[in-house]
Amino acid sequence: MSDPQRDLVVACAQSEPGDRSTWLILADWLEERGDERAHWLTLVYGREVPSLLELRAFHRWQQSQPRFFPQYQHSDAGWLVVRPSPRDLPELASLMPHVWPTQVMVDVKTMSECRRLLRWFRNPQIPPWGQIGLRIGITLFERVSTDLWGLPLRRLELLPDAGFEACEWNVDLPELPKLQSLSALELVRIAEYPLRQIWSHSNLRSANLSAVGTYALSEIPKWGAAPRWHSLEWKLIDRNEAWQWPSLPQLPDLRELRMTNCVSDLFSLAFAPNLGALEYHGLDEWEPANMEPIVQQSGLMQLVLGKELRFRPGSLARLGELPNLRELILRENRxxxxxxxxxxxxxxxxETLDLTGCRQLGSRGLEAVAAIPSLRGVGLRDCFRMDRATVEAVQARRPDCQFWFLD
Known part of the structure; x- marks a missing residue:
């Protein structure tokens, strides 16, 4: 082991709790050498996009061309998302030659701050970054700035400014012909008119429809042709109100779907027949019958089920009806x-099962999953009822499967 590599391992061992940067650099180094342990390092430490501090760390350890991992990449374009504040942009620009590839996603707190930032983007001395995004705080009923019109934004996120419990977005979508991803985060409620604009945007491939009322959704069937979305995140604000899922038009291009606050017995996926990845969050007890919409998705390869779900006997067994399911994530399900x-x-x-933070699991459950012949990796971090000796004994019997455990 060379001196820089040894120093990196020592830095990992001495890192502060919550510091992911050195571990991620080690994972990148292992990936270069074809070491499968890189996958498990990213499984444990790589669920969030890296910060500017972590980019500095990559540069410091001379990782000038880090590939970064799928957890970091924008699902459509494969661009790393970096989220600096406006004051960090000059430094970020200086780091750009050392980072590949990059989408700049800038956090601004108000529309007035956004207008000042736009002057910086239009400076001819700034490198012409191929992907630009803004994350903007809006106050109650504030109009999205017309200064955004014509800017080559690929991604736009709107969220409530500090001090406001909710915002109503009921204004025109700016003229952003290159926009590919739009998010209205947290409590920014989307009314019917802007939702119709989102639906009809020709280039949009990824949409976050969090906090969409069921009334607005019920109007969708009247709007004509369906968009060509690849990725959709959905959070309903009227959780207990039943609306007609079957009336939604088909979205045949949709590959990724994340749903929050939906009621399982009113749940349908008929509008998305070709899903490859599904994430579902709710507060329900799931009976075997509630799995029916999921098991009908024969092409599903990745499934994430939320930490508040309770599974009645026979529910999880139905996942065996999915012929292509390769990855199942049940993180932090208490x-x-x-x-x-x-x-x-x-x-x-x-092939991959992530049980990180599932604290009720013991040796019987571990023995059960070890009996799955196709399994190649199991995440067991923070499974406190398991001990290292038990995990190592199972690992010895299944050398073809990596059991990632930290006590």
């Missing part, structure tokens, strides 16, 4: 039991 893991033995094609 209701998950060993009996639930026994049911996962029906998933004969499963």
């Amino acid at each position: 209701h998950l039991t060993d009996a639930d893991l026994v049911e996962l033995q029906a998933c004969r094609q499963l």
